[in-house]
Amino acid sequence: MDELLKILQANATESRENIAKMLNLPVAEVNRRIADYEKRGVIRGYQAILNEDQLGLDTVTAVIEVKVSPQREGGFNTVAARISRFPEVRSAYLMSGTYDVLLFVEGRNLREVAAFVSERLSPLEGVLSTSTHFMLKTYKRLGVLMESGHAEERLSVAP
């Protein structure tokens, strides 16, 4: 993977000037590459990674395993794409194994997620069954630990 993308993945707010320094490239070249990635849709957005537990929100997240009957044309994609369009669905993946599609669904409370599953997801044509698990605590998200790191262990000056 292009090192530029690695840097942005680690910190999307890194300034273009600093990225240019790190990669030993002119700033204009960094700008050009980022614009190109955005245009081609390789970079699809920039988001903050939040520790939602710390915000004390009462929202809930459910992980839902969905069994899907593949369609004659389009296989799993047709149904999965339809499911993905619901704004409640934060992430959706096609899986190997005992179920077909894995969803991460957010709602304001347990009832809202339950309503989504029973009223919107389950009745969809092609959805055979669902199994819903509620998340209790987040330890790590997108490669970032939610607990702050321990204090610097190293001596302040060393040979």
Added chain:
Amino acid sequence: MQKKDSVSLRNRINATVRDIPRSGIRDLFDIVSTMKDVISLGIGEPDFDTPWHVRESTMFALERGVTHYTSNYGYLELRQALAKYVGKKFGAEYNPENEILVTVGVSEALDLALRALVTPGDEVLYHEPCYVSYRATILFAQGVPVAVETKPENGFRLTRAMLEARVTPKTKVLMLNFPNNPTGAIMGRQDLEDIAAFARERDLIVITDEIYGELTYDSPHTSIVSLPGLRDRTIFLHGFSKAWAMTGFRLGYACGPAELIEAMMKIHQYTMLCASSMGQKAAIEALARPESDIGEMADEYRRRRNFIAAAFKDMGIECHRPLGAFYAFPSVARFGLKSKDFALKLLHEEKVAVVPGTAFGGCGEGFVRCAYATSMENLKEAMARLKRFIGKL
């Protein structure tokens, strides 16, 4: 109890030990450790944590009761893994049975090598600026340290001419350290070929400390042991501190001809017995997938190296391009301050710690060592502070 007359202890201390000044790094440490909010570019160890799989398997080893003495040489399983790794990465084959010795860091290995080789009065050639312990370790071994000065105009590389100027019939050992702490210099194959020819013609034993061997940024590392005729006159030193971020495990090793390793083992056996069993188990795990462990860290060091070199250039600070290890060694001579005064003033005014070049030998005057083994956020802030600082000088 009867009060005794006070005893003069200073005169009882071995004269060599007494006369060696304490490390310049310790002076600075004493000051920095009393201050708050200092950004330290003075730390000669990785800021990364030891890879998790290494730590996890160490805990597992402890659970299983791996808490006993090991063979004096170290676990055979570890020596076998080392033989494979060194063969592949550094290009020299060693017999794990009797040509590899596991030590408590490279520091112990260096001490053993010098004590095993030096008879009082033998001269040891080494290059400065260099790691803080070299001169002292030679003196402790009752050798005569003979320093050769490397220069920025030459990328702090060592040349045969420099060595020829200082070699004498009493020279027995040549010590090398590339990639270099504190300069970040490396030696390419061509550079090393000249040095290898010199060692062969002068019939010297070479001790090569390649602890930063995995950390080169623009070209792959070449080891002098891989050059013709060098393996049989060289003690190769390496360890896990830098590339695997395992400094606290204190695990190093020496590879060399059986006779030399046997001599080193004799001292090790009576003074250290063996390296810690826990650290050795960690090292076995570390060797399981070095590419993935080291790759990510090396990429990050490269980005930081690029960043710090560009930042110095923006500020008009002269700095030879560091090619390995994780140190930059810029010149601060034009600011009209001694290295030590520059470092202290920077510390007091902007709370950025750098190490005066003189900690690494007299020819380090006019330079400071900046370790980029710290987060990019810290580096950015440190460079901003440094810019403000030199603007006021």
